[in-house]
Amino acid sequence: MIVEQLSLVDFRNYAVADVTLGPGPNVFIGRNGQGKTNLAEAMAFFATLGSHRVSSDGPMVRDGADAAIVRARLAHGERRVLLEVQLNRQGSNKARVNGAPVKTSELPRYAQVVLFAPEDLQIVRGDPSARRRFADQLLVQRAPRMSAVLSDYDRVLKQRTALLKSARARGIRGEALSTLDVWDDKLVALGTQVIQARLTLADELSTPLTQAYTAIAGADHEPRLEWALSVRGGDPEEGAAETDAVTPGALEDLFRSALATRRSAELDRGLTLVGPHRDDLLLRVRGLPVKGYASHGESWSVALGLRLAAAELLRADSRLGDPVLILDDVFAELDSDRRARLADLVADYEQVVVTAAVEQDVPAGLRARVVRVEAGRILEAADA
Structure with missing residues (x-):
């Protein structure tokens, strides 16, 4: 599966935004607070019906707006599917597939996304609810x-x-x-x-x-x-x-x-x-509980391993093709060896989306297509 086009209206810090993505690696570069993670959050919503950062939908609606709209055109081989969700600050959300109204709960049938973000460290270090949530979402x-x-x-x-x-x-x-x-x-x-x-x-x-x-x-x-x-x-x-x-x-x-x-x-x-x-x-790991015993590097490796293992399960039993793999602000937290190994591990997925504040943190092999993000604006994409 590939996200070909993502459109936002009143989502987080975006009044209006349109971004085109391609197969293979796509890298969003921008300083902290510019809106990179918001793009990842919007793509992942169709698969999980929630945010990896907040427990309710309200914060995803731009300040001053009553609702946010997220549209994504997905490619499943030769087939194209247009998904749309309206996130309402009050009341139930609304969804459409190819223009036809559907229950919001139907959206994950069309979209498969695996997102790894720094918040995922709470899966291994946080309270049991984070681990239950990981399992139940999968x-x-x-x-x-x-x-x-x-x-x-x-x-x-x-x-x-x-x-x-x-x-x-x-x-x-x-x-x-x-x-x-x-x-x-x-x-x-x-x-x-x-x-x-x-x-x-x-x-x-x-x-x-x-x-x-x-x-x-x-x-x-x-x-x-x-x-x-x-x-x-x-x-x-x-x-x-x-x-x-x-x-x-x-x-x-x-x-x-x-x-x-x-x-x-x-x-x-x-x-x-x-x-x-x-x-x-x-x-x-090593026979000891990760929580309280594992090093920082081991904890990151377990959290990443869980998400990649989830992606492999989805890949194995899905008729939609590979899940879209999103790595949100991950490489800055890894040493150079782990960066290189992770890049090799995800290189053969149909589509990988990476966000980073510093372009050089992302291994060169993943920088085939770079998009700049600045203050809620998508700047022109550049092929590396």
């Missing part, structure tokens, strides 16, 4: 139906937790809260699907993560990833994980048993303490 990209499963799980979780808080406030205990059983059934049914999908994903990421990490770091530090599951007593704070395979039926039984065991504690705290929203994806 699940949706590979199987869009998972978006509905995850949304339904979040809805049931909020309703069940609201019931627990209400019961705590009214002093209701134990068996007196019979309506909780109904929400338990829904939580288990949806949560089991999420857990099983995440376990399968971790298994499939294992080999490409090892290959990508070794290629970037220049050494095999045995990167590993596994889930600490709250239904099995795994405690993310303690770094405990259960690695034995488990069937969906057994998962359901574990889930129900864990809910029964923790019910008293849940009523005391007014919180749902068991389920995929409490799980953590544990990452290790």
Whole structure:
């Protein structure tokens, strides 16, 4: 897949912008704060339906405007698809495919993008929510139906937790809260699907993560990833994980048993303490947790390795061709050896988009086409 044209209206610091991209590497150069990352964010939105920098859509709308519009013309081989999304400061967003209205949730079916940015260091160093978000976004990209499963799980979780808080406030205990059983059934049914999908994903990421990490770091530090599951007593704070395979039926039984065991504690705290929203994806190198033990270079290599492994999975099972690979302000954080290895690793993707403040930070092999960005303006592209 290739993004051939990107058009913006009232998006971030762009009043109006149009940029043409080509196959192979495309490099956006500009000082910090000029709008390079905004271009990457706009392209990635079609694939993830969100921003890698903020949790809501409002900040992506230019100050003083009520809505932003992002259009992208994509090439899937000989086929062309025009995607458009209107991001509203208030109310639901709107989307079109080739001019026809569609649900916004349909957009990832047409666009596959993998974006790596400095914020991704939080995947390996931040709290568990960052790792869950990484996994869930990739699940949706590979199987869009998972978006509905995850949304339904979040809805049931909020309703069940609201019931627990209400019961705590009214002093209701134990068996007196019979309506909780109904929400338990829904939580288990949806949560089991999420857990099983995440376990399968971790298994499939294992080999490409090892290959990508070794290629970037220049050494095999045995990167590993596994889930600490709250239904099995795994405690993310303690770094405990259960690695034995488990069937969906057994998962359901574990889930129900864990809910029964923790019910008293849940009523005391007014919180749902068991389920995929409490799980953590544990990452290790050299047998030690990345968080707290890995060096800066190792942490960057793991974070990059995860994104590149995700790109390889999408590449392997997609009918759209390669995902567009975006490297946002990455090379400045890497030493010269890692820069060269990363450039070699991504060179054969159909399209690579790179942003950088300093052109010389980007290996020469990726500087085939350079676009200057200045204060929300796209300057003329130049072929290196």
